[in-house]
Amino acid sequence: MRDSIRLSQQEINRLTERYDGQSPQEVLTWALERFGSQLAICTSFQADGMAILDMAWRIDPKVRVFTIDTGRMPQETYALLDQVRDHYGIDIEVYFPDATQIESVVRRHGINLFYRSVESRLLCCQTRKVLPLNRVLGTLDAWVTGLRRDQSTTRAEIHAVELDTDHGGLVKVNPLAEWDEQQVWNYIRAHNVPYHPFYDQGYTSIGCAPCTRPTTTGEEARAGRWWWETNAPKECGMHCSIESGRFERELLKTPALVAE
Numbered sequence: 001m002r003d004s005i006r007l008s009q010q011e012i013n014r015l016t017e018r019y020d021g022q023s024p025q026e027v028l029t030w031a032l033e034r035f036g037s038q039l040a041i042c043t044s045f046q047a048d049g050m051a052i053l054d055m056a057w058r059i060d061p062k063v064r065v066f067t068i069d070t071g072r073m074p075q076e077t078y079a080l081l082d083q084v085r086d087h088y089g090i091d092i093e094v095y096f097p098d099a100t101q102i103e104s105v106v107r108r109h110g111i112n113l114f115y116r117s118v119e120s121r122l123l124c125c126q127t128r129k130v131l132p133l134n135r136v137l138g139t140l141d142a143w144v145t146g147l148r149r150d151q152s153t154t155r156a157e158i159h160a161v162e163l164d165t166d167h168g169g170l171v172k173v174n175p176l177a178e179w180d181e182q183q184v185w186n187y188i189r190a191h192n193v194p195y196h197p198f199y200d201q202g203y204t205s206i207g208c209a210p211c212t213r214p215t216t217t218g219e220e221a222r223a224g225r226w227w228w229e230t231n232a233p234k235e236c237g238m239h240c241s242i243e244s245g246r247f248e249r250e251l252l253k254t255p256a257l258v259a260e
């Protein structure tokens with residue numbers, strides 16, 4: 001049985017100091033060398049994830065990449081998944097929710113339960129996204145995300161290297177933490193990175209088909225996610241755990257609730 005690599009908070013603090021402010025490629029080079037095949041990139045094929053994948057592949061063409069197929073993705077996302085496989089010549093590890101759990105939730109709450117309440121939406125996200133993610137993360141020592149500080153208030157304080165206490169203390173690597181949207185698109189265009197066709201239709205964040213719409217000028221990038229909700233963070237629980245109470249703490253910070 002392999003030994004897991006677990007870093008102390010002290011070591012993470014040193015790494016934060018070392019890598020915050022460094023280029024995404026420097027952060028990725030360190031992470032790939034440190035964790036090897038026990039590290040994987042988590043992507044939903046949004047622009048940030050695609051830029052990360054491209055950078056990591058140029059450093060190590062054997063880099064592991066995984067995605068969670070919620071079963072409610074737009075057809076265009078599946079098409080991009082296959083396009084990415086062919087473009088880079090890599091396997092994409094696709095993980096699915098537990099069929100019995102989905103059947104039980106749908107039987108009790110309906111297939112489109114997410115429109116009814118924040119709680120119902122979170123139950124769907126928990127079943128279709130968070131639980132499969134937890135299963136994958138339980139096998140890894142580190143994961144890489146495309147999170148950026150400027151995406152939403154819930155992400156404003158992320159670092160390039162973090163201890164992911166929500167998922168058993170593995171390392172979470174956010175190489176784009178300090179980038180903005182323009183830098184991501186500059187990279188994509190300069191390197192001919194494949195990108196999701198929805199961006200050309202006004203979307204600025206892309207998730208499951210029933211829960212995503214295009215945004216309009218002046219809206220936050222993630223405003224099109226669960227657009228009907230006015231009283232919840234734009235998070236599904238993957239980066240803001242419900243079990244640890246982090247989602248609830250973010251919930252209390254939302255302007256709509258504070259104003260009530």
Ligand code: SF4
Pocket residue numbers: 070072114121122124125126128129207208210211236
């Ligand atoms: S984004 Fe919507 S469809 Fe997808 S898991 Fe969350 S609630 Fe369910």
